[in-house]
Ligand SMILES: Nc1ncnc2c1ncn2[C@@H]1O[C@H](COP(=O)(O)OP(=O)(O)OP(=O)(O)O)[C@@H](O)[C@H]1O
């Protein structure tokens with residue numbers, strides 16, 4: 360009985376240990392030649408194609424909501440001249456990474472898990488190993504790198520689209536002046552804000568791809584197994600990404616002092 | 621030349637579900653072996669353990685002095701180059717057409733030029749009767765064709781050991797006969813070791829040099845074809861002759877009541893042992909033995925009518 364509870368308590372630790380081991384394997388295979396350039400390009404293209412449109416569609420309302428919210432709040436403080444800066448800060452530091460996380464996990468990660476899971480149950484991965492080829496080197500590494508690259512790209516896109524959306528709403532609906540919006544950009548926001556967004560995006564891409572690939576290559580039990588793998592990978596990635604976002608933001612705010620006016 | 625596979629005390633379970641235990645057998649170099657067993661007895665699991673895709677709980681699988689069950693990953697990838705494996709569903713790469721699928725091992729492991737590759741691929745496509753389908757994707761062809769394509773891919777690197785997981789399931793009887801002939805001819809030609817998992821009794825009775833039977837979580841029997849075909853052992857006899865009477869039931873084993881009810885039933889006589897399939901060029905294979913040789917050596921009287929030319933296949937009753 361005691362050992363039963365012990366094994367139940369330890370199970371999640373064992374599972375995360377396996378995930379970690381998988382991540383290490385992937386890292387080791389990263390340096391094995393030949394690098395799969397074609398697979399990398401194909402995957403990057405594929406991931407971009409499934410994420411760009413939804414990202415844009417998410418980014419516009421994101422920017423708008425932030426503009427409305429922040430704009431309204433800041434008006435009450437009588438600091439309208441900072442609206443531009445405030446929305447840049449909110450979009451670049453928080454909205455862009457979160458939007459990226461949602462899309463990269465929901466659209467990109469699920470596609471990776473479904474693809475690898477289907478290959479697993481069709482025994483393609485087994486066949487590959489039997490032909491002397493490591494599926495981690497061949498399939499997982501290019502996907503992880505592609506996912507990281509696309510995440511950075513999406514992060515940039517959400518930033519731009521979000522700020523532009525904020526501009527349209529601020530100037531168009533809230534009666535802000537274009538000049539004030541643009542001029543205040545650098546009042547509160549600073550360059551490290553961009554860097555941290557970038558770093559977050561890289562970590563998100565990495566996590567989403569590793570979790571999705573891990574779930575995919577360990578899918579079992581027929582088509583239902585693939586469905587479960589996709590489902591679990593999305594849920595796990597969401598939770599992980601939101602935690603990581605919080606941790607990175609907290610550390611960032613500690614080490615980089617906010618700019619004061 | 622063919623390589624021997626030495627399996628010793630192999631045990632495999634998933635969680636606390638034992639699949640099979642203490643499996644010990646030697647697949648002799650250059651011979652054809654068939655592994656039989658009711659559905660779900662872990663025949664596919666056995667094949668996957670032999671190529672190191674699954675780790676056994678205990679025991680060893682030794683090939684050319686390397687223990688597959690415990691050797692490091694690096695050696696495993698090396699030793700796997702000796703294998704040609706046909707998976708149960710063909711396991712073709714879904715994103716490549718048949719030509720690229722079959723050319724894949726050549727492109728990965730040899731420095732052959734594209735025109736040499738083309739020759740080899742076309743030869744294997746011809747061998748498996750797939751000429752003209754090389755541009756199709758695996759999703760666009762029938763299960764039987766996928767299987768033959770998997771066979772073509774398994775053969776391109778001239779393997780020393782060929783593992784087949786149910787080469788004949790999903791094939792029509794004519795194709796099955798062609799395939800059986802192809803297996804015998806290939807064995808004569810490349811002298812590789814063949815281990816075939818099948819449900820097809822006709823294949824099991826006429827193709828192999830040796831037969832093994834997995835049943836009830838262990839290896840019930842493994843030995844020369846004539847030994848199993850003349851065996852009176854209830855499980856072996858029931859399975860090899862596709863009979864209802866015997867210890868194997870619909871789900872797993874029969875329970876005591878069912879066996880009690882069958883106790884007084886007369887077992888149908890053993891059907892005669894058919895001739896072994898010969899290579900189509902008439903040249904005997906290296907591992908081939910004379911019909912009845914095993915029976916004579918071991919003083920076993922083969923069932924009446926055995927080894928007659930043009931004998932009709934009679935199984936089941
Ligand atoms: N990866 C796995 N994880 C857990 N259980 C498994 C796994 N692979 C196989 N099994 C179990 O092992 C048993 C044997 O499966 P296997 O596929 O080897 O049977 P089989 O003898 O090949 O049957 P068939 O003739 O129908 O192909 C089954 O009960 C199956 O549920």
Ligand SMILES: [Mg+2]
Nearest residue numbers: 663664708785
């Ligand atoms: Mg099977």
